[in-house]
Amino acid sequence: MVNAGGGSSWLAGALGACITAPHLLGPFVARRLDTARDGRTVIAVASLAHGTALAAGVLLHPHTHPAVTAALLIASGLFGPLLTGGISSRLPAIAGHGQRRQRRAQGWDVATYGIGGTVGPTLVAALSAWASPTTAALVLAAGCFVAAAVIRLLPRTPAPGVGEEVPRPVRTLITIVTSGPLRRTLYLTVTVAFSVAALPVTAVSSTHTFGVDAAAAGILTAAYGLGNLAGSAGVMIRPSRTEADRLTTRLATAVAVTLLLITLTPSFPLAVAAYAAAGIANAYFFAATLAARNEYAPDNARAQIFVWVGALKITAGSAGTAAAGALIGTSVLLPLLLVTALALTSALLSWAERRHPRRRREHHLGAALPAPAASPTGSENRQPSPPRG
Template sequence: MHHPSTSGPVPPSPPETPPAQLDAPAMPAAKGLPRYVVAATLARTADGGAVLAIVLLVTTSGAPGWLAGLLGAAITAPHLLGPFIARRLDTAKDGRTVIVGACLLHGTTLAAAVLLYPLTSPIVPGLLLIASGVVGPLLTGGISSRLPAIAGPGRLNQRRAQGWDVATYGIAGTIGPSIVAAVSVSASPSVAGLVLAASTFVAAAFVRLLPYAPPPAHPAEVPSPGRTLGMMAASGPLRRTLYLTMVVALSVAALPIAAVASTDRLHIDSAAVGLLTAAYGLGGLAGSAGAMVRPFTADADRLMSRLAVAVAGALIGTVLASTFTLALATYAVAGVLNSYFFAATLAARSEYAPRHARGQVFVWIGALKITAGSAGTTLAGALVTGAAQLPLALAATLIAVAVAASSIDRRLERTPATT
């Protein structure tokens, strides 16, 4: 179900698809969704695990920590440049070709950086990692932009497929670092990096096997990256999707930092911190499973605000948890609710983005979400020295402010239509 994005008042939601149509299996989804899940999981595993592989490669070589941080940033910071190449997703005759090229480039440059690091100046692998980072958003938001054409008609089909998409992020975020850690111990960080590079090559093959979808518009009708961002700012639902996504990403990024700082308060040792982050990850996987089995069918715009409030409540729960058992429970609940929120943002991108700029909308929001998450980790690290729970309390407050802003934004948007 598609809701065109326009500036001005939010258009009324179209009538729900009849139950018979909602429940009918979609042939493209039946064939394409399993391939999509494999492709997305493999590509995102490489994208998510690459930073750890590079950091381990540098530190185990005896190089200083600042170089490890610099090369790690070389593959993450360029994600913000992704939207400026994402226009090709909307102009190409076959968007699969663009994503296949991104997977191959990411894998090739990552492998080359790993192999050349011991042999050349760090500048060379640094430049190669920048190239990997630039195409990284095409492995995340870019692949997600293919999902609406695969999932089939009907809101329920789309929402269920978006639950699968959230699961690929959760699985990749869990197994990516795990693979890197295991292979680094059993072999070396270099081999771990090469394994990640190989996974992008396999992902490229599965992307190529996805069902073909025709280009959404003539290339001349596809806006530039700047115009796309302006269009998102002018469209109420997309504007709210953007800032709620960024605020929640910035806020939940404080959870791992707060977990590390909570050892004294919860009377646990540092080894137990991993259980808190694991509870959050498992909660995320449970939330994505819930979004698959029983998808929400409410309007995505309002749903995002409600779920953002729920995430803020979960963060407050982690602040108030006075025992390790309660902390485990609240971290798990935060993971569940964040996955539901993420699924709602994917639905909003899908339903409110105009067809001729859908790929760019997905990549813009994905890239800015990653940037916000990195900023959240940095801010939490700076604030946690004062009080262990301060970052989470401030994060929950920030989400509450953003939700209040979205409510006012929505009300002001409706006012012209009723006068």
């Protein structure tokens, strides 16, 4: 939209960052999700505000100073974490009782991210070509209003706490850091997000290495996206019953291995297969992190923990893309080598930490967190199941 109006690419990138950067502030507004009498209202209002600010920024951009547009987009982005982490934190209420049902719902959640990441850009591109970039952006904003109405159809659950019973954002972060399973979930999520964010950048640059047309990069990214959808379908069809803490470690290792395969692949067809494998592994990993957040988070801070991890994941993804873009000029393989090493290191650290004698004490610390409410959220399954796979 900015470029179509004669604006510079630098301005377009800066305005785009105004939407994603505020996600890091999400945890500081997420406490309301854990204290509201009806969390659906908070999410619905956030969706309305997100869409309104986005639409206002789009409509005012040609007629005002870019700073005004930037402020509106920052306001829009600030509500983003309430929509992503907020909705994911309500999966137990939607799925009902039972670990299997909840993990299948987490597979659906992963699929919605994959579909949104695929269909969204495609829809924007089609509408921009058919009508205009402004029309495409306004359609996205209108989708937020539709979502606000749909959110009200979700099951209602009582507030997990009131007043001082609900920890403040910094205290919630301390809870994550001091709980072994949640801490591992956090740093594995952040490092994997940083690592896989390099793939779209390396896909474009690697086409020259494989001797194919630059447009073939779309095949690599499509293979990753289709693999992600296939992985989420696999979670839905056959949810794992492995302990969530152990599962995230195993699947982070699997993602690291697929990154290594991408780095070592000698031909374009094998690269397509490796990108698809990375998408599958990352979908399984994402679902496992959702399970870990749900099963190890205390009830009175569940939404905040979902938002904390989600906000840091989005930030890490943006940083990973930027880092890959900055390094790709040096060597096509350099970004892949670095992110593969990072993913492997974090996975090995998680394995080592889980084998440390302190593991049992941390596991009991997680078990000693406030007990979940009864049936409405189905969180009696909060304690991890015995390992079966």
